[in-house]
Amino acid sequence: MITSRRGLLAGAFLMTTALALGACGGGDSADEGADAKTLTLWHYEGPTSAMGVAWNKAIEIFKTKHPGVEVKFEEKSFEQIQQNAQMILNSDSAPDILEYNKGNATAGLLSKQGLLTDLSDEVSKRGWDAKLSGSLQTTAKYDDDGIMGSGKFYGVPNYGEYVMVYYNKAMFDKYKIAVPTSLAEFTAAMDTFVKNKVTPLAVGGAEYPAQQIFYELALAKADRAFIDDYQLYKHKVDFNGPVLSYGASTFADWVKKGYLSKDSAGIKAEDMGVSWEQGKFPMLVSGSWWYGRFASEVKNFDWGTFLFPGNSLHPGSSGNLWVVPAKSKAKSLAYDFIDITMSPEVQNLLGNSGGVPVAADPAAITDAKNKELIANFNKLTSSDGLAFYPDWPAPGYYDVLVAGTQGLINGSKTPQAFLDEIAKPYTENLADLGK
Structure with a gap:
């Protein structure tokens, strides 16, 4: 959002106006930040949601495996990260790892701006690509124009939606x-x-x-x-x-x-x-x-x-992505955390908590409703039935669509006015891309 989503809970959000001159991604050593003593992590999943339950477990496992590292978890809302990520990730206040929305207008845009780390080497080395079907990899890869579906891995999804x-x-x-x-x-x-x-x-x-x-x-x-x-x-x-x-x-x-x-x-x-x-x-x-x-x-x-x-x-x-900002001070630790979220223990917990894991053992999912949820997702992926989300194609398109559908609901916009309104930024984005 949808997928497109999804500010289920709001949290305090650190604002900053001290922007750095720029950032660059890719080509980072896996050892970068290995000796860091703090991992700052952001996500916007409610604590009772399937992802919230699974990520909290992943944090517990991470702490066990890295006893000398403090995990500074900060819960944000989807809206907060959606509206402020570009500024924050281009500053010295960037977290080491965060959950971020996938798609051309979000992760694609940040990758194009050099604000995200190229994860391609880690994806291959740690075998994450083997756990992601082709349709799920679509939203993890972006080309030089920030268009999804090909290029380098700038994020790792570990659930579907x-x-x-x-x-x-x-x-x-x-x-x-x-x-x-x-x-x-x-x-x-x-x-x-x-x-x-x-x-x-x-x-x-x-x-x-x-x-x-x-x-x-x-x-x-x-x-x-x-x-x-x-x-x-x-x-x-x-x-x-x-x-x-x-x-x-x-x-x-x-x-x-x-x-x-x-x-x-x-x-x-x-x-x-x-x-x-x-x-x-x-x-x-x-x-x-x-x-x-x-x-x-x-x-x-x-x-x-x-x-x-x-x-x-x-x-x-795919679900939203774990991304590693180019300015992360603990990249190696961030990669370790992603690896934990892809582990059978966390993937099975995700499935049994009402989520849609990408690498769970089907036999380990015990609840009938959860099995149905996962089966429907597998049905969609096997039939090429995933259509992504309407706000993905252009930067700022999420807000355009929110305003547009609000107009349809309260009667301030006709369907034609709505279509004209959403066509303009889409067309302008194509022009920027030289399409």
């Missing part, structure tokens, strides 16, 4: 609604809820979740060629063509029909998730990163998931 529909089984049963298997059945289900004065979808329009719904709707008309054009710049994208225009017009139609509240334009992702946990909405469309948290926190009703009905393509990709 995808967008799905979470649903409240009790509310479905109350109104005798079956799990939909097509878009027509999905809209019919939402019509039933609206007739009974129930708003079908919990939505966070102030952050990433709303744009994921727009993208799911666009993907109902998309194929792999469109994804390659939109995400990898293979050919020009027609923003008034059948794919994106369908997504925008249908999203606006869903607002008119009451499938999502106009008030959701001001709702953040965290508040959206909490409202669904409280049983206020029957459905929530968002990513697998919520799964472990819902499994831990939802106590008052039974729930399940299903893929967005009728689509063969879905928002999703």
Whole structure:
């Protein structure tokens, strides 16, 4: 985000105005920072999320293996890192390792600016590439223009993610609604809820979740060629063509029909998730990163998931990346930490906590729901069904899409105005790249 994500918890964020003149990545010795006594680590996973549980375990293991090293863990929010990473990583306040969003507009941009370390030698030496399928490596590699899919490894993903529909089984049963298997059945289900004065979808329009719904709707008309054009710049994208225009017009139609509240334009992702946990909405469309948290926190009703009905393509990709800033003072320790997160112990814990591991032992995953979660992801990867996230193609595109979908929700923008608004920075980015 989606994937695209995902500021589940906010933390104090160290701001700095003392910018360094520049940074360069690549060509670093594996021993660089080996004698460091501190590892500063940032990530934005909530402590009860599957990734939060797994990364905390990885920190414990790291401390055992490096008894003389202090781990300074600082929890950030997705929004904080998204908005400030470029400035922070270009300063002496850069952490030694952090979780960062994948995609051209984020990790790709920082790699192009020389702010990230080239990890290619470590990936090969430690065998991380053998644990990552080709589709998962797409978001870890970037060329000299910062475009994903080829070039050098600037990050390592150790989990996968995808967008799905979470649903409240009790509310479905109350109104005798079956799990939909097509878009027509999905809209019919939402019509039933609206007739009974129930708003079908919990939505966070102030952050990433709303744009994921727009993208799911666009993907109902998309194929792999469109994804390659939109995400990898293979050919020009027609923003008034059948794919994106369908997504925008249908999203606006869903607002008119009451499938999502106009008030959701001001709702953040965290508040959206909490409202669904409280049983206020029957459905929530968002990513697998919520799964472990819902499994831990939802106590008052039974729930399940299903893929967005009728689509063969879905928002999703590898998970976010562990990246090592070029200014990291403990690179060797950072590599050791990444290695621990790829270990069977941490990967199996991730899977049993409701995450989607990339290198777990399937026999070690014991919960039926978790098995289903992982099986659905494997189904998407094996069928080339991951379509990445809508905000990836251009720097600053995340904020453009947030503002655009907010306009569709509160009625301040028409679908055409929305399409014009999102086409402009996309086209400008292509011009900058000489495309």
